[in-house]
Amino acid sequence: MRRMICDHTAHSFPLRNAIFYRMNTERVRPFSLRRYVLIMLLCYAGWVTLYYTTAWIGASRGPVFDPSLPIDATFPIVPWTFFIYLLAYVIVLGLFVIRRNAQFLNLAFSSFIVMNLGAFALFALFPAQGPERDFAAEGGGVIALVHLVDSRFNAFPSLHVANPWLVAFLSLKERGFSVPSMLFLLVAPAISLSTMLVRQHYLLDVLGGFALAVLTAAIVFPRKISSNPW
Numbered sequence: 001m002r003r004m005i006c007d008h009t010a011h012s013f014p015l016r017n018a019i020f021y022r023m024n025t026e027r028v029r030p031f032s033l034r035r036y037v038l039i040m041l042l043c044y045a046g047w048v049t050l051y052y053t054t055a056w057i058g059a060s061r062g063p064v065f066d067p068s069l070p071i072d073a074t075f076p077i078v079p080w081t082f083f084i085y086l087l088a089y090v091i092v093l094g095l096f097v098i099r100r101n102a103q104f105l106n107l108a109f110s111s112f113i114v115m116n117l118g119a120f121a122l123f124a125l126f127p128a129q130g131p132e133r134d135f136a137a138e139g140g141g142v143i144a145l146v147h148l149v150d151s152r153f154n155a156f157p158s159l160h161v162a163n164p165w166l167v168a169f170l171s172l173k174e175r176g177f178s179v180p181s182m183l184f185l186l187v188a189p190a191i192s193l194s195t196m197l198v199r200q201h202y203l204l205d206v207l208g209g210f211a212l213a214v215l216t217a218a219i220v221f222p223r224k225i226s227s228n229p230w
Helices: 002-012 014-028 033-061 070-074 079-089 091-098 102-125 142-149 159-175 179-197 203-220
Strands: none
Touching (some): 079 091, 091 102
16 A cells, blocks of 8 residues: 555656656765866866956056055065965865865855956956066066066955965865865965065055955855765
8 A cells, every 4th residue: 555655656746756866866976076177177267268358457447556555665576486376376276185075166166266256356347556577676587477477457356365265264164273274274375475575466465365265265164064074
């Protein structure tokens, strides 16, 4: 009798059964690292496109405000910190070290996309010009090279600062004071300092990028995202 009722229920609600079947199969679907690597590559491509688009808009409009402070003149040019500066372009890969599951990566990627789109909107609406470049003082080295290919109008807030700090905050939220978290907490301020030592950003840009990461983490990650140990 019970079997007959179950069979009758299954035939009476085909749509509901299809939905439950889809939910169950998605729940057990194996995690695909390749899928998230592809998503990250697409995000990088979109980021580069928007970066240079908003740089062109900023250059066309001219700076709306000047974020420089008197203290900025006291920061020297330190060429070797350029290699620390470059870490900002790859530190987002640290998301795969923090947690390698769909629940965490979906929300983490979404937070980075929203945070960066917000910053790009500010770049276009309120262009802020970065530090003056003195190619003679830079000696034509690696710093001069990055200044040739980079823009001075995507300055405030600094995404070069915001992205590493958001990775660090994510790691603290998910893994606590673990080895990865400590590593990210060392790298994030080092990258932040390097942006000023290679004449890419002012102190106010750095503080703005840090504040943007704090705001994003506070809104998107009020509690632990996933209880999965990996």
